[in-house]
Amino acid sequence: MRGRWSLSSRLALLFAACAAVVSLFAGVLFSRGSEAHFIELDQQLLEGKLIGLRRALQDLDAEQTQRRLEDELSRQADLALRIKGSDGVRWYDSSIRIPAQLPERPGLSTLSDADNDYRVLNAPLYPDRADSPQLTLLLDITHHQHFLQRMQRLIWLTVGLSALATALLGAWAARRALRPLRRMGAIAGNVSARSLNARLPEEQMPAELAELAHSINAMLGRLDDAFQRLSAFSADIAHELRTPLSNLLTHTQVTLTRERSLEDYREALHSNLEELQWMAQLVNDMLYLAKADHGLLALHREPLQLAEEVDVLLDFFAPLAEDANVRLSREGEGRIEGDRNMLRRALSNLLDNALRFTPADGEVRVRMVDGAQGMSVCVENSGEGIAADLLPRLFDRFYRADPARQEGSSEHAGLGLAITRSIIRAHGGQIRCESADGWTRFLIELPKGE
Template structure:
């Protein structure tokens, strides 16, 4: 089965069809104009002869009239005359080649018989008389018709040749014009997981393809970035799971090297259970992020008073803050429609993160600003500032702003902020981090939905 035609073939056929139509229309118009011009010339000639014949036959006897007629008609070989009486009886024929049947209506008409064509003009000999003999002038226009026929054949030949020439030129032009598109196909065809850094030369592309090339380059950039993140994510997962797995294997092997008491086995199992619980939490967090990446997080909307939700969390973290000698506070109030559990998890991650990096005697503050179209919630903590170049990566998975701050325990894998951003975005909001003047602030902006 034949596949679809190439773009070059389609353009070539389109050019050929357009040229053929234009040429045909021009030829038809020229042919009609030529035919109308010949009719006008023939009419002028016949009307001039009619006037001469009327003067020649004015008040003459039959013999004199015939001599005058022959003299007038002898001057133009392609002209013939028929005279009929008012009763329709034929009086005179200047030639035996005059067709037997001629139109009776007055005025100009065209008659074809055998291989000859005639322009016929019917008119009375004496227009002022009611019963006047009728003159029929015939002009042989066979040579005119042959000229028009040759011109029509020339028109068809011109149409065919111009269509063929345009098709060939159109195909050549289309192939040259589509060369950048083929180059784009070659470059994109070579893109693979190992060559996502390939880019199309936008500066060398025509204006019509430059925007497409820019879009493809942007897509390749996003794919490259996503692939690099995925590779780093896979490496981070392997790195995060390798340590607890090695601990489990080592601890289990050591425990099984010799007979131990029931209490020792119980302690070993309890230690392994902690590692397994952390690994289970890590896997659950990764599954949660995977759902967020595929847009599967669907918050349950219910009216929430943010001040109450924040106060519940501050009460939960109060013992930890007291042990670390950190002051907790909340300012402002606001309401929106959102998922209570998801928003509590997001704010809990931010408060936990703030408490871990607030020095002794520092402050953690939660500010709520209720605006017309949105609610702004900021979680601020005093302490060491985060360098500006690291702020954009804070929400990446497994990223830690300061590797030196990593705890010896593996309970914080660097997924908290990534999960928080996924929850905020699922609610249609945005989150960002600012760090300056001894304070680090995570600012959340959430749209306010209509409350029932």
């Protein structure tokens, strides 16, 4: 962490680099444009002077030519003229400061000597004659070059200052813009097992961070829900084990208060055995659910005729249904691939649950529909319905919709539906409950498999 740059510093340097590049590019363009503009102006000036000189040197004697040249050149002090004959012999220099060596090529060019810079234009005096004398016009552009040099220095200064100013402003802007991130970090730093209800203020976040804040809040919500479930789960385990442990302790202490017969000790051991068996079953169910939560249930898949499996279970529950005066029936059939023992356990839990809450002269039905996408199984029973607000909690561990069954029981601990849901999910299916019009239905959707 010590060698890493902060995000604000990185953004500030990026802003500075971008500002420097843009300023430099704009300065170079302005410098090149200014230089091209000066060249264009110099060319126009020299070409205008060339036309005037050609007109002034037409049909004049030497004395008149001298006066006319002096008159033309006197109007602009930074302009000089050299005339050479067609044989290269120098005829005339208007100034002694003209460099000895000048460009020979026709047209416009630039010349620099030790002290001055010149724009040079070479052209024939008589364009229509091959033996025409050559005119060389020189324009002193030293002041132009000085201007361009000052402008280049100004460009570099502007680049440096703009980069520095942009870095400072960028750092300030980045730090201000990243304030929501620091706020998110502060809230996240204060989150603990006791404060999972803390949430990020999504409405105060920029648009770019609102989605992230929403995701973090959703994660905190899931963690809070999982922690609450875990806490409730631990409390439920303690609650469920409290009664049988209390029974065991009380029964054992009472038995040991005085000498008893062998038959009394045997009866006490049998009573304790029932409680221990129930506790062992509870522990086994909890281990089963823990494996399901971590995806450790090993399925032994095989082709199953689901109607045959349901018929076996209905035959098993038939005596109980007969004693309770409840009718059992099965409709439809279908074939799936799954674990025989697990599916039998899941359906057995649903049938046992249905029989317990079906009144006399009621009915329990198992309906199956073999569809193209998978198998649908419905276990339904007539009787008093379940309130809509209780339906989402039916598959919670240790939850009992019947308020009369809140204490620990040696028969039902409220894990049957949770185990059923784990088995169905392990097979890639889904289960839900509906209750309306005097019927409670557990609907199962199972994939057909390969």
